[in-house]
Amino acid sequence: MVYMTTVSNNQRNRIxxxxxxxxxxxxxxVMMFAGLTSAYIVRSNxxxxxxxNLPVVFWYSTLxxxxxxxxxxxxxKAFKAREMQRYRLLITITMALGLLFxxxxxxxxxxxxxxxxxxxxxxxxxxxxxLAIICGLHILHVLGGVVVLMIIFLRAYSNKSKNxxxxxxxxxxxxxxxVDILWIYLFIFFSIIHT
Amino acid sequence: xSNEAILHSSVVAHDHHDSHDDTHHxxxxxxxxxxxxxxxxxxxxxAKQFLxxxxxxxxxxxxxxxxxxxxxxxxxxxFPWLEDIIGKWGxxxxxxxxAYYALVTTHGTVLVxxxxxxxxxxxxxxxxxxxxxxxxxMASPFMNMLSYWFFFLAGLVMLSSIxxxxxxxxxxxxxxxxxSALGSASPGSKTGMDLWIIAMALFVVSSxxxxxxxxxxxxxxxxxxxxxxxxxxTIWALFFTAVLGVLSFPVLLSGFILLIFDRNFGTSFYxxxxxxxxVGALPNEGGSAILFQHLFWFLGHPEVYIILLPAMGMVxxxxxxxxxxxxxxxxxxxxxxxxxxxxxxxxxxxxMFVTGLNPFLGSIFVLLTLLIAVxxxxxxxxxxxxxxxxxxxxxxxxLFAIGFVSLFISGGLTGIWLGNSAIDIHLHDTYFVIAHFxxxxxxxxxxxxxxxxxxxxxxxxxxxxxxxxxxxxxxLTMIGAYLIFWPMHYQGFAGMPRRYxxxxxxxxxxxxxxxxxxxxxxxxxxxxxQIMFLFNFFYSIFKGRKVTSTxxxxxxxxxxxxxxxPGHGNWVGxxxxxxxxxxxxxxxxxxxxxxxxPVGDDESVH
Numbered sequence: 001m002v003y004m005t006t007v008s009n010n011q012r013n014r015i016x017x018x019x020x021x022x023x024x025x026x027x028x029x030v031m032m033f034a035g036l037t038s039a040y041i042v043r044s045n046x047x048x049x050x051x052x053n054l055p056v057v058f059w060y061s062t063l064x065x066x067x068x069x070x071x072x073x074x075x076x077k078a079f080k081a082r083e084m085q086r087y088r089l090l091i092t093i094t095m096a097l098g099l100l101f102x103x104x105x106x107x108x109x110x111x112x113x114x115x116x117x118x119x120x121x122x123x124x125x126x127x128x129x130x131l132a133i134i135c136g137l138h139i140l141h142v143l144g145g146v147v148v149l150m151i152i153f154l155r156a157y158s159n160k161s162k163n164x165x166x167x168x169x170x171x172x173x174x175x176x177x178x179v180d181i182l183w184i185y186l187f188i189f190f191s192i193i194h195t
Numbered sequence: 196x197s198n199e200a201i202l203h204s205s206v207v208a209h210d211h212h213d214s215h216d217d218t219h220h221x222x223x224x225x226x227x228x229x230x231x232x233x234x235x236x237x238x239x240x241x242a243k244q245f246l247x248x249x250x251x252x253x254x255x256x257x258x259x260x261x262x263x264x265x266x267x268x269x270x271x272x273x274f275p276w277l278e279d280i281i282g283k284w285g286x287x288x289x290x291x292x293x294a295y296y297a298l299v300t301t302h303g304t305v306l307v308x309x310x311x312x313x314x315x316x317x318x319x320x321x322x323x324x325x326x327x328x329x330x331x332x333m334a335s336p337f338m339n340m341l342s343y344w345f346f347f348l349a350g351l352v353m354l355s356s357i358x359x360x361x362x363x364x365x366x367x368x369x370x371x372x373x374x375s376a377l378g379s380a381s382p383g384s385k386t387g388m389d390l391w392i393i394a395m396a397l398f399v400v401s402s403x404x405x406x407x408x409x410x411x412x413x414x415x416x417x418x419x420x421x422x423x424x425x426x427x428x429t430i431w432a433l434f435f436t437a438v439l440g441v442l443s444f445p446v447l448l449s450g451f452i453l454l455i456f457d458r459n460f461g462t463s464f465y466x467x468x469x470x471x472x473x474v475g476a477l478p479n480e481g482g483s484a485i486l487f488q489h490l491f492w493f494l495g496h497p498e499v500y501i502i503l504l505p506a507m508g509m510v511x512x513x514x515x516x517x518x519x520x521x522x523x524x525x526x527x528x529x530x531x532x533x534x535x536x537x538x539x540x541x542x543x544x545x546x547m548f549v550t551g552l553n554p555f556l557g558s559i560f561v562l563l564t565l566l567i568a569v570x571x572x573x574x575x576x577x578x579x580x581x582x583x584x585x586x587x588x589x590x591x592x593x594l595f596a597i598g599f600v601s602l603f604i605s606g607g608l609t610g611i612w613l614g615n616s617a618i619d620i621h622l623h624d625t626y627f628v629i630a631h632f633x634x635x636x637x638x639x640x641x642x643x644x645x646x647x648x649x650x651x652x653x654x655x656x657x658x659x660x661x662x663x664x665x666x667x668x669x670x671l672t673m674i675g676a677y678l679i680f681w682p683m684h685y686q687g688f689a690g691m692p693r694r695y696x697x698x699x700x701x702x703x704x705x706x707x708x709x710x711x712x713x714x715x716x717x718x719x720x721x722x723x724x725q726i727m728f729l730f731n732f733f734y735s736i737f738k739g740r741k742v743t744s745t746x747x748x749x750x751x752x753x754x755x756x757x758x759x760x761p762g763h764g765n766w767v768g769x770x771x772x773x774x775x776x777x778x779x780x781x782x783x784x785x786x787x788x789x790x791x792x793p794v795g796d797d798e799s800v801h
Contacts, residue, residue: 015415016415017334017335017411017412017415017416018334018335018411020334020410020411020414020415021334021335021338021407021408021410021411024406024407024410024411024441025403025407027441027442028403028406028407028441028442028444028445029445031441031442031443031445031446032445032446032448032449033449034446035445035446035449035450035490035493036449036452036453039449039450039453039464039486039489039490042483042486042489043464043483043486046481046483047481048480048481049481120456120460120461120462121460121461121462122461122478122479123461123478123480124461124462124463125463125480125481126462126463126464126481126482129456129462129463129464130464133452133453133456133462137452
C-alpha cells in the first residue's frame with residue numbers, strides 16, 4: 001500500500017462525502033415531491049375536484065413518526081457512547097414505529113374508502129388519487145428507511161468486526177429525520193389545500 | 196474522509212506493496228476479469244463501459260434514422276431487404292406507418308437519453324471528474340457501478356421492447372398522453388409503452404445515482420490547492436450538468452408515476468372522457484393531458500442543457516489547450532454556465548406555446564427564454580476570443596471543438612426564432628424545430644463528444660486514434676450535418692410538419708420531394724462515416740500508435756500527471772498538489788505551465 005500513502009491530511013474534510021451525497025439525494029427527493037405537489041395545485045385549479053376531509057388517523061401517524069425521530073436521535077447518541085445494547089433496543093423501536101406509521105397511513109386510506117372516497121381505479125377523482133400516490137410514495141420512502149435500519153441493526157450484531165464508525169448511523173438518522181419532516185410538510189400541505 | 200479510506204472501503208483490495216511499474220497497475224489489485232471489466236468500481240472502467248454502451252445505442256438509434264429517412268426520401272421505392280431485417284414492419288420493402296412512428300420515437304428516446312445523456316456525461320463525468328480534481332475515485336465507487344448497471348438494465352428493457360409483437364412505443368419521445376396512457380390508442384401503446392416506461396424509470400435511477408456521486412466528488416474530494424476557481428471548465432460544466440439532472444429527473448419520475456397509474460390503475464390524472472374510436476368514451480373524468488406536458492418539460496428543458504453543458508465544458512478545455520492560449524474569460528464562462536443552469540428551470544413552457552397556454556404567461560416565458568441568449572453569447576464570444584491569434588494545433592479533437600462552436604451558433608440563432616411565441620405559432624412542430632434542435636443539441640453535443648473522445652483517448656487506452664481517419668470523419672460529418680439540417684429550415688418555413696409518414700400525398704409539400712431525397716442520401720452517407728469512426732476507435736484500442744509521454748497534448752490539467760495507463764487509484768504515490776488554475780498557456784514565454792507547478796516569485800497568481 002506504499003503508493004496509496006495517504007494525503008488525507010491534505011484534504012479539507014469539511015463533511016464526509018457520503019453524508020454530503022445524502023444531502024444532495026434529499027434535495028432530489030424534495031424535487032420529486034415538489035413536482036407532485038405542484039401538479040396537485042395545477043390540477044386542483046382546473047375544476048372537477050372532489051373535496052373531502054383528511055382522515056383523523058393521520059394525526060396519530062404524525063405523532064408516531066415524530067416519536068420515531070426522537071428514538072433514532074437517542075439511538076445515534078447511544079451508538080456514539082458505545083452502549084450497543086441500548087442502541088439496538090432504540091433502533092428496534094424506531095423500526096417498529098416506522099412500520100406502525102405505514103400501517104396507520106393505510107388505516108387512513110381505508111377510512112377514506114369507508115367514507116366513500118375512492119382513491120384509485122375507474123371512477124376515482126384526481127383529488128383522492130393524488131393523496132394516495134403522494135402518501136404512497138412517502139410510505140415507500142419510510143419503508144426504504146426501515147430496510148436500511150434493518151441492515152445497520154444486523155451489522156451491530158456482527159461479531160466479525162467491531163465497527164464504531166458513526167458515519168453510516170448518522171446518515172441513516174439524517175434520512176429518517178428527513179422523511180419525518182417530509183411527512184409534516186405533506187400533512188400541512190394537504191390540510192391547507194383541503195380547507 | 197480521505198480518498199484512500201473510500202477506496203479501501205470498496206471491494207477492490209489494495210494489497211500490493213511494491214513495484215512502481217507505471218504501465219501495469221491493474222495487477223496491483225489482483226482483480227479478476229469480473230471485477231475489472233464487468234462489475235468494476237474503477238471510475239475509468241465505468242467511463243469506458245458508458246462510452247461503449249452509448250456507442251451501441253448510437254449505432255442503433257442512428258440506423259433507425261437511416262430507415263425512416265428512407266421512407267421520407269424514397270416514399271415510392273421499395274427496398275426488399277427491409278423485409279429481411281424488420282419483418283412484417285417492412286412488408287413489401289415498405290416501412291409500415293406503425294414502424295415509422297416506432298422508429299422515430301425510439302430514435303429520439305435513445306439518442307436523447309441513452310447516447311447524449313448516459314453516453315456523454317456518463318462517460319466524461321466518470322473519466323474526468325476524479326482525474327481532473329485530483330481524487331483516487333468517486334465519492335462512492337459502489338454507487339457509481341450501480342449507476343452503470345441501472346443504465347445497462349434500462350437499455351436491455353428498451354431493447355426488448357423492439358422485439359414484442361405489438362412493437363415498441365410509437366407516440367413520440369415526449370410520451371404525451373393520451374397516446375402513452377391508453378393501451379388502445381395504438382399498437383405501440385400496449386406492451387411497448389410498458390417497457391418504455393420501465394426502461395425510463397431505470398434510466399432515471401441511473402442518472403440520479405451518477406449525478407449524486409459527481410456532485411459529492413467535485414465538492415468534497417478535490418486535492419489540496421484545487422479551489423473551485425482553479426477547476427478546469429470541464430469540471431464546472433459536469434457539475435452544473437449533475438445539479439440539473441439531480442433536480443429535474445425526479446420530477447420526470449413523478450410524471451411517469453402518475454402516467455403508470457393512469458395506464459394501469461384507472462386514475463384520471465391525464466385522461467379525461469375523450470372518445471376513442473372502436474372503444475367509445477372513456478370512463479375517466481377530468482384529467483388534464485397538459486399536466487403531463489408541464490411535468491415532462493420541467494425535466495425536458497433542463498435535459499437539453501444536461502446534454503449540452505458537458506460538451507461546452509470539454510470544448511472550452513480542448514480549445515484552450517490546442518490554441519495554446521488561456522481560456523478567455525474563465526469566470527464569465529463559469530458565470531454563464533451558472534446562468535444557463537438557473538434559466539434551464541424557468542423556460543419549460545416555451546415547448547407549450549400552442550397548448551392553450553395563457554398568452555400573458557407565454558410572454559414571460561418568451562422573455563426568460565430569450566435571456567438564455569445572453570450567457571450563450573458570452574460563451575461563444577469567449578470561445579472565439581480564445582481562438583483569436585492563438586497558436587492553433589488542428590488535431591481532430593480541436594477540429595471537432597471548433598465545429599461545435601460553429602454548430603452552436605447556427606443552431607442557437609434559430610432558438611431565438613422559436614423562443615418567440617408569435618413566430619412559434621407558425622413554426623412549432625415543423626421541420627424548422629427538427630433542424631433547430633438537431634443542430635444545437637444533437638449534432639453539437641455529438642461533436643463535443645467526438646472532441647472529447649479524440650482528446651482523451653490517449654488517457655483511456657494509452658494509444659492514439661488514427662489522425663487521418665479523424666480528419667475524414669470530421670469533414671464529412673461537419674459538411675454532412677449542415678447539408679442534412681440546413682435545408683430543413685426552409686421546409687419548416689413552408690409549414691412542413693414533423694412526424695408525418697408520407698409527404699408525397701400533400702400537394703403543398705410535393706415540391707420538397709427532391710430535397711427530401713437529397714437529405715436522406717446525405718444522412719445515409721454520414722451514418723456510414725460514423726461506422727468508419729467506430730472502426731478507428733476499436734482498431735486503435737488494440738493497434739493504435741502507442742502514447743510515449745504522459746502528457747501528449749502538453750496540457751496543464753491533472754489527468755496528464757498520472758501514468759500513461761493509470762491503475763485504480765490513478766496516482767502512484769501522493770496525489771499532486773495544485774498551485775494554479777488550469778489555463779496557464781503561453782504565459783511568460785512558457786508554452787504551458789501544469790497546475791502542479793508552484794507559482795514563481797515573479798508570477799501573478801490565479
